[in-house]
Amino acid sequence: MVKADASSGAVRLRIWDLPTRLFHWTLVPLLAFAWWTAEERMLDWHRLAGYSIFTLLLFRIIWGVAGSSTARFANFVGGPSRLFHYIRGHMFNRSAAPAPGHNPVGGWSVIAMIAILAVQVGLGFFSVDIDGMESGPFSYLVDFETGRVAAEWHAFIFNIILALTALHVVAILFYLLHRRDNLVGPMISGRRKWTGDHPTLHFASSWTALVLFLLVAGGTWWLIAQFGRA
Amino acid sequence: MKLPYSLALATAGLAASYAAYAATPAVTNAIKARQASYKEIGGAFKSVNDEIKSGSPDMNSVRPLARDLATRAALLPKYFPKGSGPESGVKTRAKAEIWKDNAAFVKLQGDMITAAKALDAAAASGNVAGLTAARNSLGGTCKSCHDRFRAEL
Numbered sequence: 001m002v003k004a005d006a007s008s009g010a011v012r013l014r015i016w017d018l019p020t021r022l023f024h025w026t027l028v029p030l031l032a033f034a035w036w037t038a039e040e041r042m043l044d045w046h047r048l049a050g051y052s053i054f055t056l057l058l059f060r061i062i063w064g065v066a067g068s069s070t071a072r073f074a075n076f077v078g079g080p081s082r083l084f085h086y087i088r089g090h091m092f093n094r095s096a097a098p099a100p101g102h103n104p105v106g107g108w109s110v111i112a113m114i115a116i117l118a119v120q121v122g123l124g125f126f127s128v129d130i131d132g133m134e135s136g137p138f139s140y141l142v143d144f145e146t147g148r149v150a151a152e153w154h155a156f157i158f159n160i161i162l163a164l165t166a167l168h169v170v171a172i173l174f175y176l177l178h179r180r181d182n183l184v185g186p187m188i189s190g191r192r193k194w195t196g197d198h199p200t201l202h203f204a205s206s207w208t209a210l211v212l213f214l215l216v217a218g219g220t221w222w223l224i225a226q227f228g229r230a
Numbered sequence: 231m232k233l234p235y236s237l238a239l240a241t242a243g244l245a246a247s248y249a250a251y252a253a254t255p256a257v258t259n260a261i262k263a264r265q266a267s268y269k270e271i272g273g274a275f276k277s278v279n280d281e282i283k284s285g286s287p288d289m290n291s292v293r294p295l296a297r298d299l300a301t302r303a304a305l306l307p308k309y310f311p312k313g314s315g316p317e318s319g320v321k322t323r324a325k326a327e328i329w330k331d332n333a334a335f336v337k338l339q340g341d342m343i344t345a346a347k348a349l350d351a352a353a354a355s356g357n358v359a360g361l362t363a364a365r366n367s368l369g370g371t372c373k374s375c376h377d378r379f380r381a382e383l
Binding site: 143 | 273
């Protein structure tokens with residue numbers, strides 16, 4: 001998918017499509033909102049936050065197969081050799097060429113983040129509050145003790161999410177300070193500065209993304225409305 | 231010369247602290263019994279809630295659960311003997327405040343017993359709106375007591 005063509009000179013190369021950027025920047029406030037509504041025991045809103053995050057994750061997983069080049073898992077998830085090659089040869093080397101999209105380490109952090117959030121949402125679905133009043137939409141399928149275990153794991157895993165988020169921010173600061181490479185700008189504008197041969201990236205249509213998103217959102221709503229009890 | 235002395239002192243200290251933490255069997259039994267009872271209460275209340283959340287509660291399922299809740303709630307006061315808090319050394323979320331501010335705790339416990347009786351009565355009457363209201367007030371008593379007297383680990 002990633003091929004070099006002959007053109008050179010500094011350009012603003014488009015790397016992130018709009019759906020991927022929207023996914024990223026909606027997830028950030030939603031995570032904060034989910035945390036805050038849990039702290040304030042606003043469980044109606046907390047469940048809504050959870051359903052929204054669930055929808056986003058489903059969309060991102062589909063987009064990771066059907067989306068643009070830089071959004072596809074197959075293009076950024078590599079084996080250990082690719083990972084170690086990048087860490088040893090590129091990561092700390094200021095003059096190394098930047099990655100057109102997720103680098104091999106960042107790719108795995110995307111996978112870790114999606115996986116832990118999926119586990120978190122899944123646990124929330126079955127969680128039961130200690131007061132027995134509030135619960136996830138599918139907790140009626142499990143007994144009280146199982147629901148409590150799910151809720152305790154749900155509380156614990158939030159710490160892992162915080163740790164991964166902190167690591168994410170530290171990595172961005174590392175790239176900014178050590179590599180002099182600003183990764184936040186491209187996640188906003190979609191474009192990054194690029195010198196020399198640039199890769200040919202394929203971009204999927206944002207309309208396709210919208211249709212997929214609406215299908216996923218509708219499916220989530222149907223699942224909760226039809227089978228959930230909250 | 232000094233080593234055996236300090237070793238003896240450490241051993242004595244360890245034994246003393248162990249003795250301080252070793253709860254009497256009566257206290258340990260009370261903690262175990264109350265934890266088992268709270269699990270049953272949580273389970274029964276969750277089942278009542280699952281019925282209510284289904285939109286059309288099956289009163290035949292709810293009635294024995296509500297009866298069980300009322301019975302178990304009435305028994306709770308005897309599961310909190312002095313010494314069955316964190317100082318027992320047994321793993322418990324019961325805060326020391328239960329005994330420091332015992333009047334407030336007993337009051338909340340009384341509220342729960344009353345609310346559980348009301349749930350039982352509402353289930354017996356078979357009225358869904360009444361059952362829902364009784365569920366809400368019972369759930370409220372869980373929360374008000376947990377917020378104050380149950381430790382978050």
